[in-house]
Amino acid sequence: GNSVTQMEGPVTLSEEAFLTINCTYTATGYPSLFWYVQYPGEGLQLLLKATKADDKGSNKGFEATYRKETTSFHLEKGSVQVSDSAVYFCALRPNSGGSNYKLTFGKGTLLTVNP
Amino acid sequence: NAGVTQTPKFQVLKTGQSMTLQCAQDMNHNSMYWYRQDPGMGLRLIYYSASEGTTDKGEVPNGYNVSRLNKREFSLRLESAAPSQTSVYFCAIMNLDRGTTDTQYFGPGTRLTVL
Numbered sequence: 001g002n003s004v005t006q007m008e009g010p011v012t013l014s015e016e017a018f019l020t021i022n023c024t025y026t027a028t029g030y031p032s033l034f035w036y037v038q039y040p041g042e043g044l045q046l047l048l049k050a051t052k053a054d055d056k057g058s059n060k061g062f063e064a065t066y067r068k069e070t071t072s073f074h075l076e077k078g079s080v081q082v083s084d085s086a087v088y089f090c091a092l093r094p095n096s097g098g099s100n101y102k103l104t105f106g107k108g109t110l111l112t113v114n115p
Numbered sequence: 116n117a118g119v120t121q122t123p124k125f126q127v128l129k130t131g132q133s134m135t136l137q138c139a140q141d142m143n144h145n146s147m148y149w150y151r152q153d154p155g156m157g158l159r160l161i162y163y164s165a166s167e168g169t170t171d172k173g174e175v176p177n178g179y180n181v182s183r184l185n186k187r188e189f190s191l192r193l194e195s196a197a198p199s200q201t202s203v204y205f206c207a208i209m210n211l212d213r214g215t216t217d218t219q220y221f222g223p224g225t226r227l228t229v230l
């Protein structure tokens with residue numbers, strides 16, 4: 001079946017530090033890949049996505065590149081801010097088969113950025 | 116345009132009580148989902164409705180029932196609540212029609228405690 005594995009947190013950084021949150025996946029074919037962010041007390045919201053190999057998703061200074069050869073979609077940001085403190089979820093959606101209505105999520109990584 | 120709304124925001128139940136969580140959307144999306152979020156477990160799919168008139172089990176359906184009342188509304192019912200159902204419940208929507216994106220949009224969540 002499909003699965004997503006992301007690095008366990010919590011991750012604690014100082015403001016302006018470089019961020020990487022690793023995400024690898026298992027799926028057949030070429031799934032769509034996503035990063036969602038959840039701020040305290042809120043629902044999840046899409047941060048960025050990529051739908052095919054070598055695509056780079058980007059938003060709000062965050063980037064992730066769809067690497068088919070390593071089945072990875074690592075999230076990066078060059079300089080984090082206190083306002084980036086949140087839980088980050090990696091997810092995939094199959095693009096074929098009967099389960100393409102469903103997303104599979106990783107367990108989430110809590111990021112705390114200190115001033 | 117509220118997107119996805121959920122009621123109630125908070126609820127405390129006693130073991131054995133029943134309740135229905137409501138979800139409504141104004142984005143005219145075809146697919147609707149119910150997830151639960153527990154610490155260290157990420158999001159787990161309870162039930163989903165790919166389109167009006169259909170519902171299917173997700174990863175953790177036991178103890179729950181759903182109703183897709185119309186295109187806008189998707190409710191989740193706990194017939195006899197158990198402490199193991201203490202969680203945060205999220206409703207989400209998605210559209211897979213040709214020409215649309217496959218982003219899932221989430222509601223703000225319902226925080227349920229079962230004593």
